[in-house]
Amino acid sequence: MSAVRLTVGAVSDVGKHRAVNQDAAFTAPWGAAVADGVGGGPSGDLASAALLHRLVAGTFIVRDAEDLAVRIREANWDLRAHTERDASLRGMATTLTGVFVTDSGGLLLAHTGDSRAYLLRRGALTRETRDDSYVQALLDRGLIAAEAAASHPRRNIITASLGGAEDDTIAVLSREPLMGDRWLLCSDGVTDYLPDAELTRVLETTPSPQAAAAGVVSLALAAGTRDNVTAVVCDVTTSVGSSARARPTFYGAAADRFCEELASA
Structure with missing residues (x-):
């Protein structure tokens, strides 16, 4: 039986101005996500990496939005366990933005923070997430113009x-x-x-997801980004049979900090 699956590619780069990569990502035929450790807090790389590893441990089968929310909440509890064991980690946190295939062939989008998801469909790029940020709140209230958001001094709050x-x-x-x-x-x-115009150009003209992810990261580095840079590109395709047991591939902090085998569920 044919089923929805994702053909995926990802690149995560520490960037030219950071000593540690606090971005983490994973890819699999059944899902993909980016997590970015919150700046200003302790151990953002641990937060992003630990959340993703806990989230995708074992066979990944999601029935619906409520089921995925439970999995994310359980992964979030793992962050609390880290802080309860080590008081110096209190305050660590991470964003999360991901897409996940359900066992019935649906697609779920999960989001918190200011990492983003975009959808390129028939040549048109749409932003599918709303930033949970101070600057977004200013935009929503009409206090700043959209053109000022990218350079606002408090855009990372x-x-x-x-x-x-x-x-x-x-x-x-x-x-x-x-x-x-x-x-x-x-x-x-x-x-x-x-x-967005640059993102559209790369996504529309680059055939493979891996090459597209590399192209996005390369452009961000060339543009002078002062942060870690992570891009995951997912093409919606079909496959025969279940991919729920396919093991995820990790990037960034999730590859650097956790190399041990994931426990099977």
């Missing part, structure tokens, strides 16, 4: 993230998967420096 607290929130939304869709998931090291 976020208003929602995952840090192990019971009241941490994440949006999980259903999206219709169409064959030929291309998703871009990326950290703000990309979006603070590249306009």
Whole structure:
């Protein structure tokens, strides 16, 4: 039986101005995500890496949005366990933006923070997430113009993230998967420096997801990004049989900090 799957590629680069990569990412035929450790807090690289590893441990089968929300909440509890064991980690947190295939062939988009998801469909690029950020709140209230957002001095202050607290929130939304869709998931090291027109050009003209992810990261570095840079590109395709047992591939902090085998569920 044919099933929805993702053909994926990813690149994560520490950048030219950072000593540590606090971005983490994973890719698999059943899902992909970017997580970005919150700046100004301790151990952002641990937060992003630990969240992703806990989230995708074992066989990954998601029934619906509520089921995925539970998995994310359980992964968030793992961050709290880290802070309870080590008081110096209190305050660590991470963003999360990802797409996940359900066992019925649907697609779910999960998001908190200011990492973003874009959808390229039939040549048109749309932003599918709303930043949980101070600057986005200013935009929503009409206090600044859209042109000023990218250079605002407080653009990196976020208003929602995952840090192990019971009241941490994440949006999980259903999206219709169409064959030929291309998703871009990326950290703000990309979006603070590249306009949508540049993203569209790379995504539309680069055939493979891996090459497209590399192209996005290369452009962000050339544009002078001062942050870590991570891009994940996912093409919606079909396959025969289940891919739920396919093992994920990790990037950035998730590859650097956790090399041990994931425990099977």
